[in-house]
Amino acid sequence: xxxxxxxxxxxxxxxxxxxxxxxxxxxxxxxxxxxxxxxxxxxxxxxxxxxxxxxxxxxxxxxxxxxxxxxxxxxxxxxxxxxxxxxxxxxxxxxxxxxxxxxxxxxxxxxxxxxxxxxxxxxxxxxxxxxxxxxxxxxxxxxxxxxxxxxxxxxxxxxxxxxxxxxxxxxxxxxxxxxxxxxxxxxxxxxxxxxxxxxxxxxxxxxxxxxxxxxxxxxxxxxxxxxxxxxxxxxxxxxxxxxxxxxxxxxxxxxxxxxxxxxxxxxxxxxxxxxxxxxxxxxxxxxxxxxxxxxxxxxxxxxxxxxxxxxxxxxxxxxxxxxxxxxxxxxxxxxxxxxxxxxxxxxxxxxxxxxxxxxxxxxxxxxxxxxxxxxxxxxxxxxxxxxxxxxxxxxxxxxxxxxxxxxxxxxxxxxxxxxxxxxxxxxxxxxxxxxxxxxxxxxxxxxxxxxxxxxxxxxxxxxxxxxxxxxxxxxxxxxxxxxxxxxxxxxxxxxxxxxxxxxxxxxxxxxxxxxxxx
Ligand SMILES: O=C(O)CCC(=O)C(=O)O
Ligand SMILES: [Fe+2]
Numbered sequence: 001x002x003x004x005x006x007x008x009x010x011x012x013x014x015x016x017x018x019x020x021x022x023x024x025x026x027x028x029x030x031x032x033x034x035x036x037x038x039x040x041x042x043x044x045x046x047x048x049x050x051x052x053x054x055x056x057x058x059x060x061x062x063x064x065x066x067x068x069x070x071x072x073x074x075x076x077x078x079x080x081x082x083x084x085x086x087x088x089x090x091x092x093x094x095x096x097x098x099x100x101x102x103x104x105x106x107x108x109x110x111x112x113x114x115x116x117x118x119x120x121x122x123x124x125x126x127x128x129x130x131x132x133x134x135x136x137x138x139x140x141x142x143x144x145x146x147x148x149x150x151x152x153x154x155x156x157x158x159x160x161x162x163x164x165x166x167x168x169x170x171x172x173x174x175x176x177x178x179x180x181x182x183x184x185x186x187x188x189x190x191x192x193x194x195x196x197x198x199x200x201x202x203x204x205x206x207x208x209x210x211x212x213x214x215x216x217x218x219x220x221x222x223x224x225x226x227x228x229x230x231x232x233x234x235x236x237x238x239x240x241x242x243x244x245x246x247x248x249x250x251x252x253x254x255x256x257x258x259x260x261x262x263x264x265x266x267x268x269x270x271x272x273x274x275x276x277x278x279x280x281x282x283x284x285x286x287x288x289x290x291x292x293x294x295x296x297x298x299x300x301x302x303x304x305x306x307x308x309x310x311x312x313x314x315x316x317x318x319x320x321x322x323x324x325x326x327x328x329x330x331x332x333x334x335x336x337x338x339x340x341x342x343x344x345x346x347x348x349x350x351x352x353x354x355x356x357x358x359x360x361x362x363x364x365x366x367x368x369x370x371x372x373x374x375x376x377x378x379x380x381x382x383x384x385x386x387x388x389x390x391x392x393x394x395x396x397x398x399x400x401x402x403x404x405x406x407x408x409x410x411x412x413x414x415x416x417x418x419x420x421x422x423x424x425x426x427x428x429x430x431x432x433x434x435x436x437x438x439x440x441x442x443x444x445x446x447x448x449x450x451x452x453x454x455x456x457x458x459x460x461x462x463x464x465x466x467x468x469x470x471x472x473x474x475x476x477x478x479x480x481x482x483x484x485x486x487x488x489x490x491x492x493x494x495x496x497x498x499x500x501x502x503x504x505x506x507x508x509x510x511x512x513x514x515x516x517x518x
Pocket of ligand 1: 486
């Protein structure tokens with residue numbers, strides 16, 4: 001599950017570097033082999049142009065006759081049946097196989113492709129721009145850059161084919177049409193040139209594209225693509241059948257209907273539009289001047305420990321109550337926390353009934369850090385306690401959960417608190433998650449904001465800052481306004497750390513109330 005954490009993707013670079021070395025060795029050996037063959041070729045052809053001009057004369061020489069017979073009996077055989085090519089290839093393959101455990105698998109490829117399609121959707125990116133290495137969306141009929149990458153990578157026809165095929169296999173023709181269209185265009189542009197690394201061909205792209213169009217109701221386009229395919233391969237029986245079928249359908253159906261290209265439905269359609277709007281606009285926070293109750297200050301919480309080093313507090317929202325503490329951690333602390341977490345990173349899970357399971361709606365890896373009182377984790381606990389006035393010691397606070405997002409990594413709208421009595425949140429026997437304290441351990445170049453769906457605002461990632469909110473009303477009921485999400489990371493390597501604080505242990509710090517409004 002390499003695609004679920006950018007850290008693992010970075011590690012994959014090292015594997016490819018080794019493969020490059022293996023391929024260099026292979027090429028060198030093959031070049032040596034070809035040199036040897038060329039030398040033999042030159043030797044024999046020289047003999048024929050120089051020595052054998054008058055055969056009767058030359059063969060009278062027993063040495064010439066002997067070497068001819070020897071060559072024909074053994075030298076040619078050794079050259080033609082040489083095992084060297086196979087040995088070279090086998091050496092390459094066995095080196096490659098040594099790295100196999102560290103190579104991405106099919107699930108990784110599919111996960112990465114789905115990540116690209118997620119970014120396409122959430123940020124309304126144009127596929128035709130993406131394949132040119134640009135992150136653009138159409139606004140008022142014009143392509144505008146959402147982000148300008150420092151390095152731009154173009155996609156090949158085969159790259160697009162693979163993304164399109166992942167969509168196609170999920171019967172998601174909305175995406176397969178767009179990606180296969182680009183694939184066919186790029187394959188056409190590349191001409192008939194064959195590349196050994198490719199998985200698909202123009203024919204494959206046309207085949208999948210035609211069927212995708214047929215499935216979305218565009219029969220006439222499906223027909224013309226199939227005809228184009230037959231032009232390249234007139235003997236493809238299946239496509240010949242399809243052409244007949246499409247022609248019949250077109251006669252029967254009369255003039256074409258509008259085609260139905262709609263995005264596949266998801267589990268959270270109701271909040272999807274708001275979620276995506278909040279992710280797209282970095283400036284979707286409310287304006288401070290619009291509400292004087294939203295302010296910035298230096299906060300000490302009346303605690304002597306904070307008087308000399310007050311926290312820079314920014315009240316972001318009142319309902320739900322959300323605050324940002326700027327510069328909550330130092331660069332070194334953030335780096336240390338990330339390194340401590342690295343060995344323990346595992347695919348993130350979500351509550352599924354009483355159990356926990358992986359899900360497409362949360363793409364990241366996470367690790368739990370216990371840490372003693374003297375450790376960095378302990379120091380952060382202390383600082384969280386000072387700021388929030390809450391008891392964060394285990395089991396009143398959960399261990400620190402460090403999260404690293406993957407390709408298009410995200411966490412769709414959810415509550416941090418348990419919404420069912422059977423939730424694993426209650427395993428600690430310290431009640432529900434009353435509050436969330438989340439630290440942004442890295443900057444993110446684009447995307448990755450934290451969006452509050454019902455409250456209608458989003459907070460962009462602020463490196464080294466921490467965000468805090470109450471999940472429960474004072475009467476213990478969950479506050480629905482805290483429905484929130486981690487937007488897909490467009491560009492960057494996003495790391496956060498979650499500290500979830502429970503109800504118990506706070507009796508003197510955070511008083512209960514029966515008023516459901518508080
Ligand atoms: O990464 C984010 O911005 C939000 C993460 C989150 O909500 C969570 O981990 O529960
Ligand atoms: Fe959350």
